[in-house]
Amino acid sequence: MNGKVILAIIVIVAGVVIGVTNFVESNVEYADFATAQLTGKKAQVKGEWVQDQETRFDAENGKFIFHMKDDYGRMCRVILDGAKPNNFEIATSVVAKGKFDGDVFHAEMVLTKCPSKYEGDSEAVKKSL
Amino acid sequence: MIGGIIVKIAFLSTILAVVLYYRVHRTQSSRWLLIARNCYHVATLSLMTAAAVMLYLILTHQFQYTYVWNYSSTDLSIPLLISTFYAGQEGSFMLWALYTAVIGVFLMQYTSKKDYEPEVMSVYSLIVSFLLLMLIVKNPFEYIWNTFPNDLLSSGPIPKGVANTVMLDETRSIWARFPVEGKGLNPLLQNYWMVIHPQVLFSGFSAMAVPYALAVAGLMKRDYNTWIRVATPWSVFGAMVLGTGIILGGYWAYETLGWGGFWGWDPVENSSLVPWLLCVASIHTTLTQRKSGAFVKTNFALSILAFIAVLYSTFLTRSGILGDTSVHSFVDPGMWVYWLLLGCIVVFTGIGFGYLFVRMREMPKVPVEHTIISREFALFLGAFALSFVALFVVIGTSSPIITTIAKNKASAVEISYYIKTNLPLGIAITFLSGLGQLLWWKHSKTKSLLRSLMLPTVLGLITTFVVLLLGSEEFLILLFTFCSAFSLFANLQVGYGIYMGNPKFVGGSIAHVGIAVMCLGFVTSERYDDKKTVSLEKNRPVEALGYTMTYVGYRPYEGEKYAFDVEVEHAGNKRTVAPTMYYSDFTKGVMRHPDLINYLTKDFYVAPLSLEEGGGIAQKIELQKGHQATVDSLTVTFNDFDFDAFQRGAMLEGKEFSLGAQLEVHDGKKKTPLMLLMKGTAQEQEFPPVPYTALNGTQYEFMLVRLIPDRDDKSKSKVEFTVKKKENKAETLVIEASVKPYINLVWVGTVTLVVGFFLTIIRRVAEARSKVQTPDDE
Numbered sequence: 001m002n003g004k005v006i007l008a009i010i011v012i013v014a015g016v017v018i019g020v021t022n023f024v025e026s027n028v029e030y031a032d033f034a035t036a037q038l039t040g041k042k043a044q045v046k047g048e049w050v051q052d053q054e055t056r057f058d059a060e061n062g063k064f065i066f067h068m069k070d071d072y073g074r075m076c077r078v079i080l081d082g083a084k085p086n087n088f089e090i091a092t093s094v095v096a097k098g099k100f101d102g103d104v105f106h107a108e109m110v111l112t113k114c115p116s117k118y119e120g121d122s123e124a125v126k127k128s129l
Numbered sequence: 130m131i132g133g134i135i136v137k138i139a140f141l142s143t144i145l146a147v148v149l150y151y152r153v154h155r156t157q158s159s160r161w162l163l164i165a166r167n168c169y170h171v172a173t174l175s176l177m178t179a180a181a182v183m184l185y186l187i188l189t190h191q192f193q194y195t196y197v198w199n200y201s202s203t204d205l206s207i208p209l210l211i212s213t214f215y216a217g218q219e220g221s222f223m224l225w226a227l228y229t230a231v232i233g234v235f236l237m238q239y240t241s242k243k244d245y246e247p248e249v250m251s252v253y254s255l256i257v258s259f260l261l262l263m264l265i266v267k268n269p270f271e272y273i274w275n276t277f278p279n280d281l282l283s284s285g286p287i288p289k290g291v292a293n294t295v296m297l298d299e300t301r302s303i304w305a306r307f308p309v310e311g312k313g314l315n316p317l318l319q320n321y322w323m324v325i326h327p328q329v330l331f332s333g334f335s336a337m338a339v340p341y342a343l344a345v346a347g348l349m350k351r352d353y354n355t356w357i358r359v360a361t362p363w364s365v366f367g368a369m370v371l372g373t374g375i376i377l378g379g380y381w382a383y384e385t386l387g388w389g390g391f392w393g394w395d396p397v398e399n400s401s402l403v404p405w406l407l408c409v410a411s412i413h414t415t416l417t418q419r420k421s422g423a424f425v426k427t428n429f430a431l432s433i434l435a436f437i438a439v440l441y442s443t444f445l446t447r448s449g450i451l452g453d454t455s456v457h458s459f460v461d462p463g464m465w466v467y468w469l470l471l472g473c474i475v476v477f478t479g480i481g482f483g484y485l486f487v488r489m490r491e492m493p494k495v496p497v498e499h500t501i502i503s504r505e506f507a508l509f510l511g512a513f514a515l516s517f518v519a520l521f522v523v524i525g526t527s528s529p530i531i532t533t534i535a536k537n538k539a540s541a542v543e544i545s546y547y548i549k550t551n552l553p554l555g556i557a558i559t560f561l562s563g564l565g566q567l568l569w570w571k572h573s574k575t576k577s578l579l580r581s582l583m584l585p586t587v588l589g590l591i592t593t594f595v596v597l598l599l600g601s602e603e604f605l606i607l608l609f610t611f612c613s614a615f616s617l618f619a620n621l622q623v624g625y626g627i628y629m630g631n632p633k634f635v636g637g638s639i640a641h642v643g644i645a646v647m648c649l650g651f652v653t654s655e656r657y658d659d660k661k662t663v664s665l666e667k668n669r670p671v672e673a674l675g676y677t678m679t680y681v682g683y684r685p686y687e688g689e690k691y692a693f694d695v696e697v698e699h700a701g702n703k704r705t706v707a708p709t710m711y712y713s714d715f716t717k718g719v720m721r722h723p724d725l726i727n728y729l730t731k732d733f734y735v736a737p738l739s740l741e742e743g744g745g746i747a748q749k750i751e752l753q754k755g756h757q758a759t760v761d762s763l764t765v766t767f768n769d770f771d772f773d774a775f776q777r778g779a780m781l782e783g784k785e786f787s788l789g790a791q792l793e794v795h796d797g798k799k800k801t802p803l804m805l806l807m808k809g810t811a812q813e814q815e816f817p818p819v820p821y822t823a824l825n826g827t828q829y830e831f832m833l834v835r836l837i838p839d840r841d842d843k844s845k846s847k848v849e850f851t852v853k854k855k856e857n858k859a860e861t862l863v864i865e866a867s868v869k870p871y872i873n874l875v876w877v878g879t880v881t882l883v884v885g886f887f888l889t890i891i892r893r894v895a896e897a898r899s900k901v902q903t904p905d906d907e
Contacts, residue, residue: 003501011510015517018550019524026546027528030538044540052749059741059863062662083721083738083863125277128198128308129293 028097032070037100044097045070045105049088057084068096068105080107088112132182132270139175139230140265142168143258150251154349162247169237169254173230176261180227183220183269187213193295193307195276196220196269202313212323213314218447218462219269221327226260228335233257236339236363240346243359243897248346252480256338259473266465274305281305316713316720322381326374330401333371334439337404339363340411341436341481344429348484353425353492357415360432362893364415367435368408369886375401376879385722390655391875394547396451399526400442403519407435410515417505420570422495424509426485431516433481438519440477444470451529451541500572507565514557521550556609559648562641563616566623584622589615592649599657610652617645633892640885643878650874654732660867662738665695667860675699676733680862683740693737693862697726708737708864731870738863749834751849760852763823764795767848770836771804785809790833790848796824805833805850818853828855 031043045068049055053067053075064080078096088094091112098107149165183196187210192198200220201213215221233253240246274281274297284303287294296304314323340360347356378398379391392398411431414424445451448467499505524531525546529539567573567581592614593607624638663673665680672678677698683691690711697704706724713720723736750758752767759765771789785808792803801821808815819831830853839845 004506007501011513015554018553019521022546022549023524023528023542026543026549027532027540028543029536029540057739057741057863059664059739059861062664062738062863062865082865084719088718124312125198125273125308126280128192128310128312129306 032072033074033076033105034072036105037103040100042097042099044095046093046095047071048093049091050075064110068094076105077103078105078107078110080110085110085112130270130272132179132186133265133268135175135179135182136261136264136268136270139172139179140258140261142172142175143254143261146172146254147251147258150247150254153247154251165247165250166237169233169250172254172257172261173234176223176227176230179264179270180214180223183223184211184214186270187211190311192309192311193273193305194269195271195273198273198308198311200311200314202311205314205319208321208324209314209319212318212327215327215331216314216318216323217269218466219264219267221331222260222263222267223269224327225331225334226257226264228332229260229338230257232332232335232339236342240343240359245343245346245350245356245359248349249342252345252349253338253342255480256342256477259469259476263466263469266469267462272305273307281307313715316711316715317386320381320385322377322385326377326381329370329377330374333367333374333401334404336363336367336370337408337436337439340367340408340432341477344432345481345484348429348488351488351491353429353488354418354422357418357428358893358897361412361415362890362897364408364412364432364435365886365890365893368405368412369883369890371401371405371408372886373879373883375405380876384725391872394525394544396526397446399522400446403442403522403526404435404438406515406519406522407431407438410512410519411435413508413512413515417508421498421505422493423497423499423505425492425495426489427512429485430482431512433478433485437474437478437481438523440470440474441523444474445526498571502568502573502575502578504565504568504570504573507561507568511558511561511565514554514561518551518554518558521554522547525550552605552609555648556605556612559609559612559616559645562644563612563619566619566638566641581622582619585615585618588618596652603656606652606656610649613645613648613652617642617649620645633888633895636885636888636890636892638885639888640882643880643882643885645878646874646881647878650871650876650878653871654869654875658867658869660865662863662865664741665862665864667862669859670698673866674868676866676868678735678864678866682860683862693740695735695862695864697733697735699726699728699733706733706735708735710737710740727873729873731868732872734867734869736865736867738865741861741863748852748854749849750852751837751847753847754844760829761823761827761854762796762825763829765852766793766795767791768793770838770846770848788836790836790850792831792848792850794821799824803831805831805848807833807836829853830855 028042028044031039031045033045033047036043036045047068047070050067050069054077055066057064062082064082064084066078066080067075068078069075078098080096080098085094088110093113095111095113096105096107097109097111098105100106146165146168149161149168153159153162153165186194186197187201188207190197190201190203196217196219197213200216201210205213213220215224233250236253237246237250240249282297282303282305284301286302287296287304291306293307293309294304295307296302340363343356343360343363347353347360350356375398376391378401382393382398383391408431411428414427414431418424418428447462448470449462450467525542528542533539563585567578567585589611593611596610597607620638620641624635624642627638628635659674661673663671663678665671665678667680667682670677670679679696679698681694681696683693686692686709690709692707692709695706695708697706704726706726708724709720709722711720712718721737723734725735726733748760750760750765752758752765754767754769757764757766768791771791787806787808789804789806792805794801794803803819803821805819806817808817816833821829821831823829832851832853834849834851837847837849839847
């Protein structure tokens, strides 16, 4: 009985430790470019696509390159692993998840926030009359 | 509106059924039993009728209903049209309620023979009533003019020539217009998986309500043991159906959605996994209670929790609370649904655990008779580990809520969180699922245990060694491989023995073999996969990952969708894959679907990234009237706007109009006028591109961006447009190619697991039928 209780306690403590450390480690926080560059940690940066700067798909390496301005107005070159995200042109804002490498932000994922495209759209109902 | 009334009738009938069944339970007289049954049947029939009405509305394109307009359109095929029934929130709740209600009819028959009907059905009817309440709060039969009154309602006489109108109030002459076409189904869902996957998943969700109802009924009746026998076939059924649903979803994601793998730890996936894990854990702990009477409270708690997990999952994925942090766009259903879902969790947790707490003191205390090397203990640890996986997944999925509370900023966890936390548990679970089968109840003799451990251990080590040679040096992965292989061989060994003795009892071993094979498949396909981004110039073979690929061109299908044919040569074998890409008006973006070649030992997976047509980059130019700009060798002048009074009038009236800007291109000595146009209505405009070929052969494309008139000083009016230089590069398809070794193991394992569950159901149903207790020698 005693052995079992000790074993159980070890298992539970180990479980809690693994859980908590991983939870904290893998939670990627929202930050602006300045903070993300300063800490060098993985972060999520919200901002807007800068249309008149270089925006292209680098076919050789399969990377999408664009420029993004964060909420504080700082512009940064972003290199995304992969193709241009859906809804990129019409997005009201984009969120890039990744980290800095020098002055370039290497994103592993870019999410696009779109103007209401889902239900409750009275424009859509007018169109389909 | 008839549908809405039928739903309300169904709701009231279930409430009545709850009250009457509870009365039968309290009075222990069958006076009200027949009426209670009829109430439940009325509810089920009403709900079936409501569903039939809904289906009729969808099939006949009744776009005066918001739901029909929102999710379907006239161009869908019949199977897809049927599937729009559950494409949205309201419809999927209706499907869930429908399946729950129908399962209840069988449950009623089944429990009436087990002397369990009033208690089970009072709890079960309450569950159905909550689901129906959801349909009342979020009515799937709402008229579209009630959803958009400002846009669609008018008063006065109906003007001539306006189609699709309906007079709502003759005396006050209020009338409404309604759409002629629906918004259509999200292209991601336009797939045969949409026809089957949600149905299976919701059957599984519905089945989870049964063990809950039986557990609470056991508590009501102060019967702490026999409820398990009654419940087990249902738990196994639930685990089988939900498990099938989950894996179908995984295959869908892998095969057509192009997630690259079969599991993305997405909230939607996670939320169906958690109830499954808890249900499977409860199946294991009930085995011990059958044998030694231990784990009474655990079994109640797990059966209750599995259903609470279904409710919590529903809350997470449907309430809009995950908001921006998920790739899935969850529609915010409004405050009512949010609070109702939360209320559901509180009520059913309260009933389940409230009863458990009240009855806890009366429950028999069973002295522990087993040692550490016993099957009981292995089962306990295994169920414990499964519950821990469930807990970790719940915490990970709830991360946006936790971080909002802690830091006031919602953020989701990375996929690595799930892998790091669950890998050690996976190792424990696979090891125990092998070891547990080799152990005896109560206590195992060390000597016989060691003898039976020999073969699986040796074979497991050999498998691990092979994997090691193939190139993994990660210790935990190797350990996971060993434990999975160990479990596979241990269960084959034990299963063979059982099969020789009594083939009916072999279900458990087969299910474990399935899980072990799946786990091996996880390792090979997810840890030993190879990935590469490749640019395929048209008709030029490129070699990557041992495959020679040639992009041979694209072809349209289903209207404006495009399939990109790539010839793949591997080991003297030539096949063609056709990943697809197209622009979707629905999502306002490019949809990409992968294609794959399934070899016996691996999958070759091709995900399209983009098509480069030698387009070059557009340059944006703003010009004031009369000014010039240079583009390479060209000089462009903006002369004037082109809109007359007629066009302006049309624009103000909301009719179609076309406005333009007159440019002049000087190319050496040649002068060419160019007219850039903007066509459309006040809501939506088009900007047709205008091609221009320079004297030196370079091709350009001009496109209007906007007109900036200056009312005070017309000479200061400006125009903004883009110029794109077309480059003479060959058409190039960019893809991500990957090789997934032995992914077939995952699918083979899945099928084996389902077969194992199925055999177990047959056995447990037979056992629940017989009055005599069968010995458990599994």
